[in-house]
Amino acid sequence: MIMAVKLGSSPLPPPLMGMTVAKKRGSVRVLLGCNKTGADTGSAGGFPSFLPKEVEKIKDPFARSLAQRIERLPVKVGFSESCIMSSCVKPLIQSDINPVVLLHCFDSSCLEWRCTYPLLEEAGLEAWAIDVLGWGFSDLERLPPCNVASKRYHLYQLWKSYIKRPMILVGPSLGAAVAIDFAENHPEAVEKLVLINASVYAEGTGNLSRLPRMLAYAGVSLLKSFPLRLYANTLAFNGISLATSLDWTNVGRLHCLLPWWEDATVNFMISGGYNVIAQIKQLKQKALIICSERDQIVNYKQAVRLQLELQDASMRLIPDCGHLPHVDKSSSVARFIAEFARGDCNRGTFADFAETYIS
Numbered sequence: 001m002i003m004a005v006k007l008g009s010s011p012l013p014p015p016l017m018g019m020t021v022a023k024k025r026g027s028v029r030v031l032l033g034c035n036k037t038g039a040d041t042g043s044a045g046g047f048p049s050f051l052p053k054e055v056e057k058i059k060d061p062f063a064r065s066l067a068q069r070i071e072r073l074p075v076k077v078g079f080s081e082s083c084i085m086s087s088c089v090k091p092l093i094q095s096d097i098n099p100v101v102l103l104h105c106f107d108s109s110c111l112e113w114r115c116t117y118p119l120l121e122e123a124g125l126e127a128w129a130i131d132v133l134g135w136g137f138s139d140l141e142r143l144p145p146c147n148v149a150s151k152r153y154h155l156y157q158l159w160k161s162y163i164k165r166p167m168i169l170v171g172p173s174l175g176a177a178v179a180i181d182f183a184e185n186h187p188e189a190v191e192k193l194v195l196i197n198a199s200v201y202a203e204g205t206g207n208l209s210r211l212p213r214m215l216a217y218a219g220v221s222l223l224k225s226f227p228l229r230l231y232a233n234t235l236a237f238n239g240i241s242l243a244t245s246l247d248w249t250n251v252g253r254l255h256c257l258l259p260w261w262e263d264a265t266v267n268f269m270i271s272g273g274y275n276v277i278a279q280i281k282q283l284k285q286k287a288l289i290i291c292s293e294r295d296q297i298v299n300y301k302q303a304v305r306l307q308l309e310l311q312d313a314s315m316r317l318i319p320d321c322g323h324l325p326h327v328d329k330s331s332s333v334a335r336f337i338a339e340f341a342r343g344d345c346n347r348g349t350f351a352d353f354a355e356t357y358i359s
Contacts (some may be wrong), residue, residue, distance in 0.1 A: 008241055009067070011221055018153070020252070028136060030316065041329055044103045048067075048068070048070055048072075048137075049255070050087075050137060050139065050167075052254055052255075052258060053087075054254060054257055057068055057250060057253055058245055058250055059093070059247045060114070060248070060251060062114045062118070063114050063217050065114065065118075066111055066118075067111060068080035070088070070089055070137060071089075071090065072086060072087050072088075072138065073085070073086050073088060073090075073161075075158045076157060076161070076201065077144065077152060077153060077346045078153070079145055079153070080141070081142075082140060084139065084140070085138060085139040086133070086154070086158055087131040087136050087163075088128060088131060089113075089117065089128065089129040089166070090109050091126045092177040093125075094126055095124055095125055097124075097342060098126075098166050098167055098191050098192075099118060099128060099163055099168070100126065100127045100128070100157075100167070100168045100170060100341055101127075101128045101167045101168065101169050101170065102117065102129040102130065102170045103169070103170060103172070103176050103179055104129075104131070104172065105129060105173040106173060106175075107135055107223065108135060108255070109131055109135060109136040109137060109254070109255045109267065110137075110167045111251055111356075112326065113129045114185060115326065115327050115330035116327075116330040116334050118230070118339055119330055119331060119334035121333075123338040124274050125337075125338060128163065128167075129157065132155070133150060133151045133154040133155070134150075135255060135264070135265075136145030136255050137258065140260040140264055141259075141260060142256075142266060142272070143260055144265050145267065146267040146271070147268065147350045148271065148272075150170060151178065152182055156189065156244065160189075160226075162175055164297045164350050166191035167189060167191060168190075168192045168341050169183060169190050170193075171195055171196065171198070171199075171301065172197060173196070173199045173298065174197070174274065175196075175307055176195040176196065176199060176281060178201075179195065180193070180195075180276045180283065181274060181279060182268060183283055183285055184282055186212055186282055190285055191285065192269050192287065192340065192341070193283070193285050193286070193287040194287070194290065194324060194336075194337055194340060195286070195287060195288070195290070195306065195331070196290045196291075196325060197291055197295050197297070197298045197323050197324075197325070198289065198298065198306055199297075199302070200274075200276050200277070200302070200306065201277060201302055201305070202274070202275070203267075203277070204272045205271075205273035205274050208270075208273075209231060209269065209273070210270075211270070211350070213266065213270070213312055216269055217262060217266055219269075220265045220266050220269070221262065223256075223265065224253060224256040224261070225254070226249060229253045230245060230246070231248045231254055232252070233252070235296050235297055235325050236296075236297065236322050238294055238320070238321070238322050239295060241278075245302070250343060257334050278304065280309045281310075283311060284312075284313070286312045287305055287313040287315055288314055288316065288336065288337075289307050289310075289316070290316050290318065290325060291303035291316075291318070292318050292321040292323060292325050292328075292329075293318065293319045294320060295321075295323045296322065296323065304312070312328065316336045317331050318333070329351050337347075
């Protein structure tokens with residue numbers, strides 16, 4: 001339930017249709033055209049009509065900018081009679097480098113990437129920011145199952161319908177567990193993994209899965225509360241002002257204001273959640289682990305353990321940063337992802353990390 005929002009970099013200016021931009025490695029094609037997918041792009045020139053009206057109160061210009069780009073794509077899934085209109089931010093460019101697909105933390109949304117996303121585009125990467133089924137801004141009026149298997153299948157169908165190439169799959173916090181579960185089950189869809197302050201050693205939702213439904217709904221109602229979300233910001237970020245924290249809290253809980261959010265969250269909680277401990281050692285994809293020096297939520301020892309258990313992993317440490325470096329230190333995260341996507345990320349950082357923290 002960690003929220004994210006911070007100033008980063010302005011998004012690209014409106015592109016010219018079909019313009020090709022030369023890059024140091026390969027080329028990118030800037031896209032601008034008509035909607036051929038049946039997507040719900042909301043109101044022209046403003047926020048999408050399906051976002052809660054409270055989006056208008058958000059002050060962060062980068063959150064506002066990315067929110068205006070959110071759209072819903074129809075995704076056909078076998079466990080629902082109709083398509084799920086699934087929220088995401090689509091790339092403005094096509095690149096000869098495999099696409100970067102950004103997941104988000106537990107109970108969050110694609111708005112978490114508003115700082116890093118424009119930097120990835122400026123680096124010439126084809127980037128998607130996707131809402132995991134049950135969270136974010138997808139239309140779940142006809143509520144589908146929101147368990148791990150359904151989240152995985154929904155992501156696979158979205159990938160199969162729209163992305164269609166092996167991807168660099170990026171997961172922060174619990175999003176790292178989503179990424180690991182997906183990569184292990186669909187290795188053909190994932191070229192590489194980027195795991196940011198990965199929360200991957202919890203054994204699902206534990207005792208919460210056995211709560212009576214009435215208590216589960218009471219707990220979920222508390223999860224949405226402004227005071228609890230505000231407190232989460234104090235854990236996730238270091239040294240932010242009260243005014244900033246209040247605004248970021250509004251961004252972080254915006255998706256909670258959709259009418260099906262409580263049902264979807266309870267559905268996930270009682271399903272048992274993610275337990276990927278046994279899958280970690282099975283992964284064959286190359287992985288980049290990004291961890292923060294001052295993360296108060298995931299202990300750095302878990303990052304060390306993760307690198308040791310993965311078959312092919314390198315590590316990058318971000319100093320003076322909390323749990324959400326893609327918000328706090330977006331330029332560093334964008335650089336690490338871009339280097340890794342292009343094959344510039346070298347092994348051998350564990351020794352430096354161990355010297356800092358373990359000796």
